[in-house]
Amino acid sequence: MNIPEPRGPISAGVCALLTGDPGADPSALVALHARVTERVAVVEDLIDDDVQLALFCLYELHYGGLAGVDDRWEWHPGLIGIRQLLEEPFEAWLRSEAGVLTDSVRRPAGTPGSDATAALLFELAARDGGPSVSRHVAKKANAEQLSEFLIHKSLYQLKEADPHTWAIPRLAGPAKAALVEIQADEYGGGRPERMHSAMFARTMRGLGLKDSYGGYVDVVPAITLASVNMMSLFGLNRRLRGAIAGHLAMYEMTSSRPNQLYGNGFRRLGFDAAVTGYFDEHVEADAVHEQIAGRDLAGGLVEAEPDLLEDVLFGAAAASCIDARFAALLLEAWENGRSSLRPLVPATT
Amino acid sequence: MNEIPLHPANASLVLCPDGPILVRGDFDVVMPSGEPAPRQRKTVALCRCGASAIKPYCDGTHKMINFRTEPPDVQGRGTSERPN
Incomplete structure (x- = not known):
């Protein structure tokens, strides 16, 4: 880029x-x-x-x-x-x-087993009560808002899964096998056209958007940059391997239903399977991934390294906080008839 | 490194608490007619709650309908103890 x-x-x-x-x-x-x-x-x-x-x-x-x-x-x-x-x-x-969310999680006594860690994460994910971008996309968004939505997402989705891949050599045993299993699916299981990033690029092209990585970096606001930076921070620092595992679990656990609604929104405005394929894929894939990420990845990591439970919860809660702030910005702009993107003028320094 | 238990069969089914059945390994998913079910991935999650819109696969709806795989009085949620 x-x-x-x-x-x-x-x-x-x-x-x-x-x-x-x-x-x-x-x-x-x-x-x-x-x-x-x-x-x-x-x-x-x-x-x-x-x-x-x-x-x-x-x-x-x-x-x-x-x-x-x-x-x-x-x-x-x-x-x-x-x-x-x-x-x-x-x-x-x-x-x-993230502390506001993690403080309210009731930790089990002793080292949690992998089912218990998964249960904690599912509970955290279920609390996600912020304003819903997916409901807006499904029911109300117009064509320009759908494009805006893709532009925000493109900063990550055109390199989807990459930040979590950094964690693979930092893990061992069941947690490592789980992460590789998820990532192999993210990267298309050997079929480049089914890589999630390639499927997202197809969706962008379907709306007449350019699909080159970082092509829209100048128009996305700070919160969109922060959501990707958070993943890079967690992924590139070995000491934060718990946080990147928790982050992935939270992403997967809050994905199936929203992606169903995103797909519905694009179908509502007449887009076909070439455009909605990305979202439809995530409904099924993330219902698989959330089980693996919660139990085998995060749960397996906490079983191997119990001290990492707090960072697993931190990573999950941080993902949720950033997502809530992103949703608030997007919906506030759209409800007031404004664009959620930055105007394309050079910044004054 | 802890020893990881071996699963001698070619495929394994994970009964996810309050969720789907995760199937890994070498297997086919076939419809009653014998036709293979459409399949895009190696490891699949089979719907167990009955409410998925993409059956035979899971779409996460079990979370919205509060599907439970254990009777209410032996729920072990949030702890590592689960009934045998």
Whole structure:
């Protein structure tokens, strides 16, 4: 994908640095370090355009990379240091947001078995009581809103499953086998045209949208960036392997029914199976995955490493909080007849 | 590393509490006529509550109808103890 338009001093500094040679200008790195330190100290709401875009660009170096950026930047220690300056407050913010949900979960006495961990996660998922984007899409959304919805989702869905794949070598035994089983299905079971990312691209093309990865990064708001950054944070840090397992379980457990409703919304406006195939696939796939993710992946991980129960719950609750905030933004915009996307004008820095 | 129990048969069925039957391994899903059921994945979840809209497969509806696989007085939800 192309380097996005900066949205403030941090993302402008990161983007400018990335266009140069790694190590060519140590003073620029030092200056950016100071700027980021100063800025994150005063940002209260971490769902901030500048912070989230900078983090997004830094994480992207570990996925498909950014066009024109030297691949050696990926492991440049100075740049990793800047990423950590942004990750620390983001993680702390997520923990504080998720705490409201996780505090109310009644933990079983002793180490929970895999069925008990799955039951805790299903209970957390059932509480998801925020405003429902899926009901709106099913009943009310117009064609422009359906396109907007796909544009938001495209930031993740065009690389669907990738952030959770980072966890595979960090797990062992039943939890590892479970994650590989889910991911193999996400990646089409050997059929590239059935990769979920490829199926999502087909849906986008069906609505006349461009399907290149990150093609709409400049118009998505901070919360959309944050939802992907959260997965990269959990996936790329081994110490957060519990959180990425909990995150996947929550995603799978809150997916079948909404995808049925999304499919209905697209059918309501006359779109055929080429467009709805992605959603229909998820109704069936995620009813399988939620069982494997809850019991074998998250449950298996907690059985092997009981201390990770709290992080499993954290990852699940964080996914739920970010999703609720995304839904609130989308529905608030749509109910007031506005677009939920950012206007396409270069940010002032 | 803990030893993982072996399942000698070629396929295994997992009876998911309050949920579907997860089937893994080497098996065919066939309709009463003998025709194979449409199948897109290796591991499938078979509907057990009867309310799925995509039978024979599960679509998660059991959660909405409060389907329970155990009688109410022996529910072991939220703990690791389950009746034998």
